[in-house]
Amino acid sequence: MIRVGIYGYGNLGRGVESAIRQNDDMELVAVFTRRSPESVKIRTQGVAVCHADDIEGYKDKIDVLILCGGSATDLPVQTPEMAKHFNVIDSFDTHARIPEHFENVNASAKESGKIAIISVGWDPGMFSLMRAYGLAILPEGRDYTFWGKGVSQGHSDAIRRVEGVLDGKQYTIPVDSALDAVRSGANPNLTVREKHIRECFVVAKEGADKARIEKEIKEMKNYFADYDTTVHFISKEELDRDHSGIPHGGFVIRSGKTGLNGENNHIIEYSLKLDSNPEFTSSVLVAYARAAYRLNSEGQSGCKTVLDIAPSYLTQATKEELYKTLL
């Protein structure tokens, strides 16, 4: 049994908790929180909830620690710190800062002799893998990543910060005509606006100026100004009833040419349609936790990404079973 710890118990931590139950070579040992442990109710009987300050006492009781904090402020500190004592997995997703995060985590993990796998999930994660495979197979080509339809947490937060807004949800939606153009092999140049639209469902406070709210959302720099954005005002009841889920998904498409004169076209398309973004991300984290455990058992150490890990490390099956059943 691979003994797993969860650090941070939000949506992602809860997703990891349920994903572990689907993998019978794993057991959840403890959940660590920075809140008061008594205030955290988890859904697995008999598993300890501990304060994060007490984690070093679990050094010999946990094979892999899955870090479920946020990328803005939690993981840049927690992953290098925890890699001093544990094999760790994180879902660090600030793309521009991945090389820096890698260096910090690698230094810790090399020194401790542990394995750390960073930026695990679907983007970065499975989508990164698909971009790499596509580039490798069709070097004369282009890749396109589309996100959605799905809820963007960052954009939903931005809506809720607008004055007069009680609550809100934002959906990122790929533009069908752009997807079709890419699938045709035309290798179009697409602007930000041409690739995605943004749809907002907003609950306004009583008496708020809806015209002003709509204008402020649509003109918000870095979030909405570069997109065609629609704003729907709905009631709190409607929001809770129709928009409480956290679905997401997207597409990575590689379009490339082969032949002496580039006469043949090829389209590789990978798509995800996810009812629950955090639960899917958690499921990827758990598969890579298995890889971290195995790599470290082989004596490897240091920081890795999904690009550095052979697929055969990810499943419960032995290599022989995989050759027989999946090849």
Add this chain to the structure above:
Amino acid sequence: MIRVGIYGYGNLGRGVESAIRQNDDMELVAVFTRRSPESVKIRTQGVAVCHADDIEGYKDKIDVLILCGGSATDLPVQTPEMAKHFNVIDSFDTHARIPEHFENVNASAKESGKIAIISVGWDPGMFSLMRAYGLAILPEGRDYTFWGKGVSQGHSDAIRRVEGVLDGKQYTIPVDSALDAVRSGANPNLTVREKHIRECFVVAKEGADKARIEKEIKEMKNYFADYDTTVHFISKEELDRDHSGIPHGGFVIRSGKTGLNGENNHIIEYSLKLDSNPEFTSSVLVAYARAAYRLNSEGQSGCKTVLDIAPSYLTQATKEELYKTLL
């Protein structure tokens, strides 16, 4: 520069020849054939065409040998034999015999200290990878593989063996309603007949009994009897004009559930739409040739499959570049 040799110069060998030109860290050193070398015209100037019997003279001149023979009789002999002297790649695709082929090739490659990567292409190959990733991420789920629309070489050959048939092509076509049922998350049980239809374009010899030909094709065991098959009689001119390409493709779909009560559904779909089946397969072979060279340069030896190779070995880019641009 990675020095590459091609063994066997049919559709696949020609595909490898053109794929190498798209990878500027590689050069084609020689093409080996069992035919008379003078009779083989290749499309790259200044590259030797040699008889297969002379290949051992190239031991120190070739970093990776790409085997482009067939799975029925060529590769079971050639891959273990060539792995005694070279790092090798093959596209062995007789799924049921892969474990046996692996053992034979592994014994040779372990002894010689070379790397062999077998069953490279898209199925087995990229589709195998997708089945493995899907299983790892969504263990409570099912995968579905569909092929087509595309030309099946084996089924086209079978048509041409029917008495009275001058020429013919067979297309394997996935059934849309089956694809839709899988994409819905319903996890249907699908029979062979429900997944694919087979469409045949046949040129009959003058005076041949077309009704008998159609009946013989439709009732042919192991090839057509289990499918809904349509047969179109066309002229040789029409066949050459409209059906000379070798397109193919297909879908691997993983449908799985997460959540404490399996309440959330997720669909992972990978699809290929290929103008040229052999050129795409060749492009995958060339990417894995790079991996074979790198793994052997690191001191590794023995037989591998696509499941055993980390994606970062496949592209020209360094790991640092990949982290920066693709993660």
